[in-house]
Amino acid sequence: MNAGPPHWRLAPNLAIRPFPLASPSPMQPVISVKNLSKTYASGFQALKDINLEIGKGEIFALLGPNGAGKTTLISIICGIVTPSSGSVTVDGHDIITDYRAARAEIGLVPQELTADMFENVWSTVSFSRGLWGKWDNPAYIEKVLKDLSLWDKKDDKLMTLSGGMKRRVLIAKALAHEPTILFLDEPTAGVDVELRQGMWQAVRALRDAGVTIILTTHYIHEAEDMADRIGVINKGELILVEDKAELMHKLGKKQLTLQLHQALDKVPAELASHHLALANGGSELIYTYDTQGPRTGITGLLTDLSAAGIRFKDLDTTQSSLEDIFVDLVRQDRQ
């Protein structure tokens, strides 16, 4: 999508920065959520005092189990659900008092596949562009449809499309007005592997062009691949917001498993300083270390092991994925 509309190519976040900042740079928030709570008419509290800032041009992944409140949060920012208390600004515009300016920036791909089944692809995408206050631009719509591999379907009625195609039509509708902020609520649900790759490529291209992207997904490796920052929401509470790399670093442990020749009853005293653990009936020694630390301590461990006369037949290392981190977090929160 490199040949996008001019403002995408300008990457405004780079142009506006007044002076070079040391990394990691304090971000320039484009969405700012303050003390946001939502209680539905049923009395159910879906969001509890959410505070969140999303930086210009970043990809922010919102993770959380079913019913955590991800869609509710997105819906409030986009104007579909009214907040019970708290405030949200988009690019400095309050979403209630200055909704026109706030919403003009935003494109939304909803989680539910809702579409005007009797419309054709071209007219439904053009309709969205009009709603956002832009006059026709057939060349641009053509480009969006081609980028999403929908060009040959442009005259087809939506009801004749497959689920994955409908999802892509919703993405095309969201992009039709050239938004600078894009919300993707589970964009890859029901999209096949190949197209998913293509979709993420398109998302990266948008980000490179300066579009801020907020997405939710249940495929955690997608968040791991795509996101700059990650927020975890559980039971309406934002329990964590962190730089992805930092998160992986902080919580991402690596384990070295040594399969021993002879099982041990307990960890020998001379190895106590290594904080080892025995597993699998004493036939495995597990050493946990931090990959990002100044030293891993593996060399010292191996030296001490041979000094203690412990021999091993095989070894294996595993690193906790974002998935493990996420499951851990949610489980802790539940206790």
Added chain:
Amino acid sequence: MNINLPAIRAIYKFEMARWGRTFLQSIVSPVIATSLYFVVFGAAIGSRITEIDGISYGAFIVPGLIMLTLLTQSVANASFGIYFPRFTGTIYELLSAPISPFEIVVGYVGAAATKSILLGLVILGTAWFFVPLEIAHPWWMVGFLVLTAVTFSLLGFVIGLWADGFEQLQLVPLLIITPLTFLGGTFYSIDILPPVWQTVSLFNPVVYLVSGFRWSFFEIADVGVGISVAMTLFFLCVCLVAVWWIFKTGYRLKS
């Protein structure tokens, strides 16, 4: 104040295109219904009631028939137009777009009113086929046509926002609009009613519409033209307030 014109145009175009897909049905059924009314009321009853206020009965019922179509079609089109996106969920787009309630209303109500005005003219054409007509005040006629179409499209819009199912969507037209129209002097002059019912009729807004509309054709009316115009405008305002309140509170639109 800036107005989101592309949005109004997009909604208007969308609604007219929806109509275009079923254009023939939309035109054919009111035309057939009107023809039937002419056969039944014009030929059967008209052979007994020859004249009302010096106008042949066949001609007398024309303004009423046009009003009947105008009211039912305005309500049906506008209520369906806004209910359908609520039903399918595509309303999310309207709610998240940078558009004001005013622009949404202009788009939907404008399209619904356009359709029913066009249909009204088709009925007029059909009527011409059966009875010779002369319109005394064409501009007033068009004025009443537009005002009524807009007012009842607004009413339909309110019903479409309020309805919680297709049954409710049908209920109001069936239980309220149709009876009001039939009892509103569509096919008779309310002068022929007993005094009590004449008084009751004055609470029926349709009486004023039909009466004013008929005056623009034949210069005969059940109530003064000024009162007709005033009542129509009053009803228009009531509907506007209802729409304004719904958007202000998000009633049945936002959770």
